[in-house]
Amino acid sequence: MDSPSLLSPLEFSGSLKSANPPLLLDVRLEEDYHVAHLTGAKNNCVFEVAFLQRMNDIAPDKNAPVCVYGASDRSFESRMAAEKLARAGYQNVSELREGFAGCQAAALSIEKGKPAEETAVAPADGHLDIDLAESRIEWLGRNLLNKHSGTLAFKSGRLEFAGGQLRGGVLVIDMNSIACVDLAGDRLHDVLVGHLKSDDFFDVALHPEARVEIRAAAPVHGAAAGACNLQVKAALTLKGITRPVEFLASAGLTPEGKPAAQAALAIDRTEWNVLYGSGKFFERLAGHLVNDLIELQLRVITK
Numbered sequence: 001m002d003s004p005s006l007l008s009p010l011e012f013s014g015s016l017k018s019a020n021p022p023l024l025l026d027v028r029l030e031e032d033y034h035v036a037h038l039t040g041a042k043n044n045c046v047f048e049v050a051f052l053q054r055m056n057d058i059a060p061d062k063n064a065p066v067c068v069y070g071a072s073d074r075s076f077e078s079r080m081a082a083e084k085l086a087r088a089g090y091q092n093v094s095e096l097r098e099g100f101a102g103c104q105a106a107a108l109s110i111e112k113g114k115p116a117e118e119t120a121v122a123p124a125d126g127h128l129d130i131d132l133a134e135s136r137i138e139w140l141g142r143n144l145l146n147k148h149s150g151t152l153a154f155k156s157g158r159l160e161f162a163g164g165q166l167r168g169g170v171l172v173i174d175m176n177s178i179a180c181v182d183l184a185g186d187r188l189h190d191v192l193v194g195h196l197k198s199d200d201f202f203d204v205a206l207h208p209e210a211r212v213e214i215r216a217a218a219p220v221h222g223a224a225a226g227a228c229n230l231q232v233k234a235a236l237t238l239k240g241i242t243r244p245v246e247f248l249a250s251a252g253l254t255p256e257g258k259p260a261a262q263a264a265l266a267i268d269r270t271e272w273n274v275l276y277g278s279g280k281f282f283e284r285l286a287g288h289l290v291n292d293l294i295e296l297q298l299r300v301i302t303k
Contacts, residue, residue: 003086004068004082004083004085004086004093004094004095005093005094005095006094006095006097007067007094007095007096007097008098009096009098009102009103009106009108010106012067012094012096012103012108013108015065015067015094020064020065021065022064022065022066022067022092022094023042023058023059023064023065023066023067024038024040024041024042024067024069025041025042025043025044025058025059025066025067025068025069025081026038026041026042026043026044026068026069026100027043027044027045027046027051027068027069027070027077027078027080027081028043028045028070028071028077028100029045029047030043030045032071032100033045034113034114035112035113035114035115036100036104036110036111036112036113037100037110037111037113038069038100038103038108038109038110038111039108039109039110039111041069042058044058044081046070046077046080046081046084047077051081051084052084052085052088055085055088055090059090062088062089062090062091063091063092064092065092065093065094066085066090066092066093066094067093067094067095067096068081068082068085068093068094068095068096069095069096069098069099069100069103070099070100071099071100071101072098072099072100072101072102073097073098073099073101073102075099078095078096078097078099079095079097081095082094082095123161123164123253123257123259123302124161125161125162125163125164126160126161127158127159127160127161127169128158128159128161128259128302128303129156129157129158129302129303130154130156130157130158130159130171130300130301130302130303131258131301131302131303132153132154132155132156132157134299134301135154135157135299135300135301136151136152136153136154136299137151137152137153137154137173137296137297137298137299138150138151138152138181138296138297138299139151139152139294139295139296139297140294140295140296140297141290141291141294141295142290142291142293143277143287143289143290143291144289144291147182148180148182148183148192149180149181149182150178150179150180150181150182151177151178151179151181152173152174152175152177152178152179153173153174153177154171154172154173154174154300155172155173155174155209156171156172157169157170157171157172157300158170159214159259159300159302160214161259165217165219166214166217166230166232166251166259166261167216167217168213168214168215168216168217169213169214170211170212170213170214171211171212171214171300172209172210172211173209173210173211173212174208174209175197175202175204175207175208175209175210176197176204176208178193178196178197178202178204179193180192180193180196200276201269201274201276202238202239202274203239206239206240207238207239207240210236210237210238211235211236211237212234212235212236212237212245212298213234213235213237214232214233214234215233215234215235216232216233217230217231217232217233218230218231219231220248226250227250228248228249228250228263229249229250229251229252230248230249230250230251230261231246231248232246232247232248232249232263233245233246234246234247236267236272238272238274239272239273239274241271241272241273243271243272245265245267247263247264247265248263249261249262249263249298250262250263254301258301258302258303259301259302260299260300260301260302261298261299261300262297262298262299262300263297263298264295264296264297264298265295265296265298266293266294266295266296267293267294267296268292268293269292269293269294270292276290277289277290278290278292279292280292
């Protein structure tokens with residue numbers, strides 16, 4: 001498989017005057033293509049799984065020259081597209097590595113379409129309730145050879161925003177909502193859930209609620225889209241014991257403009273007096289040994 005050749009905007013402009021000019025392929029998002037694209041370019045977004053299937057209609061002759069471009073030289077979509085095409089058997093693939101931004105700076109011909117839609121604005125200052133149907137917690141517990149995973153539901157929750165940023169909030173967890181996903185439909189599901197609700201673990205009869213109090217939140221500067229971009233300091237109350245926890249979250253706005261976040265953290269259950277099967281507190285456990293760490297994944301969406 002030959003590596004795709006790299007073309008500068010000037011070299012590409014010259015290739016259009018050749019006897020066999022390349023098909024120009026814009027591999028950005030369709031909405032970006034419709035805002036503006038290089039004159040004569042066809043769109044085929046490389047992020048979509050149908051990318052190669054659509055190529056059969058756009059360029060059925062795999063020996064014909066194809067030139068791909070993305071957003072800029074910092075964005076990797078043109079590299080991804082060029083590699084996919086080469087792997088699929090296209091024999092004459094070139095890449096405009098400088099992308100639309102570089103070609104625009106080089107004054108190549110551009111076709112403009114509809115303006116970009118405005119992005120969602122930051123949330124207004126004040127308090128927002130969480131959407132209980134859309135928000136949830138997933139848990140994972142292990143021993144040496146096995147694991148169980150399940151869910152917990154929020155009972156209530158309210159977040160505080162100031163200056164468009166998360167400043168605090170309280171999330172109340174319904175401990176009676178404990179469910180085990182991997183044992184769903186199995187007769188052992190209720191056995192395990194009863195074990196977890198008992199005084200062996202979370203003593204739900206005495207402590208039916210747990211709470212996460214967000215005490216501070218700060219943006220992670222330089223975080224890329226999709227990366228953890230929020231540092232959260234909170235306090236977790238479980239079995240009547242309150243301990244500080246810190247974790248990173250990926251936060252942003254949904255397409256409807258609702259603040260949302262996802263986070264993953266691991267807690268040492270023994271710090272909240274959940275001692276059953278802990279090797280730190282019992283000398284001989286054999287098959288009753290349970291790992292101290294519980295992994296939690298939080299998904300929180302506001303109304």
